[in-house]
Amino acid sequence: MSSSQTQTYAQRAAKHPNPSAKALLDTIERKKSNLCVSVDVTKGDEFLNVIDVVGPYVCLIKTHVDIIEDFETSLIEKLQALSAKHDFLIFEDRKFADIGNTVALQYSSGVHKIATWSHITNAHPVPGPSIVTGLASVGKPLGRGLLLLAEMSTKGSLATGTYTEEAVRMARAHSDFVIGFIAQRRMDGVGASAAQSVVDEDFLILTPGVGLDSRGDSMGQQYRTPKEVVTESGCDVIIVGRGIYGTGNGIDIQAVQTQAERYRAAGWAAYLDRIG
């Protein structure tokens, strides 16, 4: 087993050079939570209500800010206030995928100004290393961190094999800003040549496609349990959306709280099993 897989979050936080990765690892340890809730709702009020309820149980809140119909700048201020109140980091799941110059503008500017408030964001490696340098020109001076999508949770994903290996190589070449991957398993040593020493690398693995009660949806999503993801595949953070806030119309806030605590406990137990 590789070293980062068997080390505690606290041990990894103590020596991580990236401020966002370090803050995330510290938060995970402090709150005993490797749960990230993905709040994919379209109304600002509902978005804030869900976050206020799940806040105590999470290390990270994942947003898709572009799906919010009544977005205004004050929503970000309220999100930041909740981040301070409940002690979690923010991850805008923007999945950048364009040339360096364009992603730098999308990250810094427009209506959402993502870089000003999101500690972590992500990008598809498909354009090549220039996407990382473009995003780093904005995010690195702010102490932000980037995740590359090395794999996806969906049926028939093309992010496999050599593509995944190239994503890891790209991260290794820019490890001052790339803090890890959206992936389904640990990436330690993937794509490394025999001569390369990768013993000291510590990429965080954040994993969506997590559910305790369902194995998928009707649109290609596939779910695995926290035990499969964290204990068996060595991932660091479970990302859960509909497993927590449900799939029906309207949100039952009491049920959201119950599910958030349930997933937090399952994710943490799976981690304790992994580190022994």
Ligand code: S5P
């Ligand atoms: O491979 C992926 C990558 C991501 S970031 N599969 C995913 O599902 N996601 C995101 O995770 C997706 O955009 C959504 O916001 C969340 C999963 O939501 P759930 O409701 O299926 O848990």
